[in-house]
Amino acid sequence: MANMICNGLSLEYEAFGDADKPAVFLIAGLGFQLIDWPVAFCESVAAEGFHVIRFDNRDIGLSQKLNEKGIPDLGRIMQQLQNGEVPAVPYHLSQMAADLAALMEGLSIHQAHIIGMSMGGMIAQLMAIFYPEKVLSLTSIMSSSGNRQLPPSTPAATSVLMSAPASQDVEDVVDFGLKVNDVIGSPGHRWERSYSYLCDKELFTGRIYAPICCGACLEPAGVGVAGRHGANPRDSWKRRSASAAGSGHGHGATDSGCEAGTGCGNGA
Template identity: 75%
Template sequence: MAKIISNNLSLEYETFGTPSDPAVILIAGLGFQLVDWPASFCEAIAAQNFHVIRFDNRDIGLSQKLDEKGLPDMAHIMQRVQAGEAPTVPYHLSDMAADVAGLMDGLKIDTAHMVGMSMGGMIAQLMAIFYPEKLHSLTSIMSSSGNRHLPPSTPAATSVLMSAPASQSIDDVVEFGLEVNDVIGSPGYRWNRDALKEHIRFCVTRSYSPAGYLRQYAAVMASNPRVSELPGVTAPTLVIHGKDDPLIPYAAGEDTARLIPGARLELVDGMGHDLSPALCEHLAGLLLPHLSANR
């Protein structure tokens, strides 16, 4: 792993494969670290002659934290959004897209395949909107156009997303992570329980930034819908969504694919809202033909 200055921030990143091969940039979701993209998934893509880059978004993992921006008032932000007003937030998803563009520039990558999951899918969409010259292709996984009229999360998913660990001890944070995965994880691609517990503990030990998570969450909440911009996307696009996603229902994937001209939609039975190793093995099988067809 290494660090690079991008958009005036220090980002942690890791690469797989040969730098001269076409680049694939993996953009993680809300609160997810680069290690949440399984190494086996990255290696499977790199084995097909791609240069894979996974990185920590700002405010998470080993990338720079923006604690000087303070804690967002989530209740006030939600009230402003519901009133159709623009809330003041520490930063926006467009700033996070600029981070990706800066990462590419720092690594001297002219064009890349953008692959984003959840919040990362929103950032990948913004890359296709604002930096079309930098994309070979776009893949939006378990994400959304931001359309305010889409079905909401299930009550259980909303509740767990707004909850918190019993304490800030590692054991309680790990237990809370297990509870979250019980609610939003993929019923058809379940983690091995012991492996998941070990993975969560590793992530918490690597970096635990609840304040950074809230600032990212504020960026998602304040993001403008991309409904009017997505029809102008020219990058070949693959949309993947789980039919059992309780956090972002699959209607959001259908909506995204409908908005982007020529987009291909893959709805996956048994897929929820996580990146379990078993699910990522299936995702690689969907993703690789798309990447290979658009080298």
């Protein structure tokens, strides 16, 4: 892995494949580190002829933390958003998109395929809106456009994403990571539940694992810290025509980010 100053912050990143091939950037979701994109997945994409870069967003993993900004009240932020108010947060998702744009510039990559999951999908959409010249294609996975007419997450998913570990002990962080995966993860690909497995860094090489727990950087404040951006793409769906890039989105049939049976997506 390596790090680079991007948009005034130090970002951790890791690359796979030939640097001369078309680039693919992978953007992780809320509270997730770059290692939540499994090595096996990154290598398989690289084997298809791509230069794959996964990175830690600001405030997560081994990228720079903005602890001086404090931990926001996520419950209050969500309530303000539901009331149509604009919450006061230290930074926005558009600034996180600017981080990625700066990382691309630092790596001398002028254009790339942008793939994001969950919150990362929101950032990917903002990349296509504000930096369309840099985006070859957009893939938004289990994400949203901010259109309030779309079906909401299930109550269980909303609850677990707004909660936190019982304590800062690694065991509690691991238990919390498993709880999150049980609610929002794929039913067919549950994480290995052995504590010794989850905390053995030698095993963090892809496939079924729990990197959110303790794989690269233990940050007990976790989702609370990541929530400094307000966790909402706001009106990005209204601006989507600004990008001419090819796009796609994906949700599993049992995605708890959507109400059951609604088949929600990223469109208007």
